[in-house]
Amino acid sequence: MTNNKITGLKAMEILDSRGNPTVRVYIELSDGTMASASVPSGASTGENEAVELRDGDKNRYGNKGVLKAVANVTDIIAPELMGLHAHEQAVIDKKMIDLDGTENKTKLGANAILGVSMAVARAASISAHIPLYQYLGGVGARRIPVPCMNILNGGEHADNSVDFQEFMAVPLGAPTFREGLRYVAETFHTLKSILKGRGLSTGVGDEGGFAPNLASNEDAIETIIQAIEKAGYKPGKDIAIAIDNAATSFATGVNTYDLKWSKGGKMTSEDIIKLSEEWVAKYPIVLWEDP
Numbered sequence: 361m362t363n364n365k366i367t368g369l370k371a372m373e374i375l376d377s378r379g380n381p382t383v384r385v386y387i388e389l390s391d392g393t394m395a396s397a398s399v400p401s402g403a404s405t406g407e408n409e410a411v412e413l414r415d416g417d418k419n420r421y422g423n424k425g426v427l428k429a430v431a432n433v434t435d436i437i438a439p440e441l442m443g444l445h446a447h448e449q450a451v452i453d454k455k456m457i458d459l460d461g462t463e464n465k466t467k468l469g470a471n472a473i474l475g476v477s478m479a480v481a482r483a484a485s486i487s488a489h490i491p492l493y494q495y496l497g498g499v500g501a502r503r504i505p506v507p508c509m510n511i512l513n514g515g516e517h518a519d520n521s522v523d524f525q526e527f528m529a530v531p532l533g534a535p536t537f538r539e540g541l542r543y544v545a546e547t548f549h550t551l552k553s554i555l556k557g558r559g560l561s562t563g564v565g566d567e568g569g570f571a572p573n574l575a576s577n578e579d580a581i582e583t584i585i586q587a588i589e590k591a592g593y594k595p596g597k598d599i600a601i602a603i604d605n606a607a608t609s610f611a612t613g614v615n616t617y618d619l620k621w622s623k624g625g626k627m628t629s630e631d632i633i634k635l636s637e638e639w640v641a642k643y644p645i646v647l648w649e650d651p
Contacts, residue, residue, distance in 0.1 A: 364487040365390040371433035385475035393487040397478035413469025429469040446484040513565025521573040525606035533598035551587035596644030604649040
């Protein structure tokens with residue numbers, strides 16, 4: 361790995377799957393290795409998340425351009441990383457964090473820093489002739505995480521009557537990743553037939569989950585459980601449920617929320633916590649993000 365010094369680093373503005381600008385970073389090493397990485401972005405972001413640097417120019421992409429982040433890669437980050445070995449991931453990441461100098465990546469932008477970090481890791485794995493998962497997890501890496509697959513959307517990810525952003529199926533009982541994928545794919549198609557049978561839309565939201573107008577947020581969970589059972593699986597044993605509230609998207613102030621999409625009314629933080637406790641006790645929910 362002695363000949364994998366960073367010799368080239370640049371970025372450009374591209375469009376993501378929603379048609380919004382994001383950052384793509386290109387890297388070149390001294391051994392001729394080249395790699396790139398594109399930064400994802402969400403439709404909603406929590407107030408404590410690292411800052412995704414946008415230009416704020418209303419004349420370009422509705423304030424969402426990322427030319428500032430691109431310039432930060434080219435003009436600030438790149439000169440500091442030239443000559444460093446790509447396999448020194450921790451050193452490179454720390455150098456970028458120090459260059460930024462803020463708690464939440466406000467100066468350089470998380471989109472600039474993450475793009476460079478991912479590009480470096482990919483280039484290093486290519487240079488070492490090993491898959492990225494082995495480069496990150498070690499040559500003995502064999503265990504793949506259980507996936508959480510988004511099958512029903514609400515909130516900022518859909519134009520419907522569901523407040524909570526993501527309802528995911530988690531095939532925790534599957535013996536392999538491949539089988540887990542099959543479990544959820546079959547459940548997904550079963551869910552579609554159930555929605556059709558109820559005369560509901562089977563159009564999809566931002567992340568590919570169905571986005572029907574349901575009776576309530578809880579109806580989303582009960583409909584997914586019905587799909588799991590109808591597909592021939594046991595809820596909680598074969599497939600569990602994960603939820604991403606993205607509560608910031610319906611927060612109206614400090615500790616106050618408005619379930620505006622479902623017309624569920626106002627709630628306090630204590631109300632949300634109580635609801636979460638009730639659902640976790642009642643349904644096979646194994647993960648709850650951004651409650």
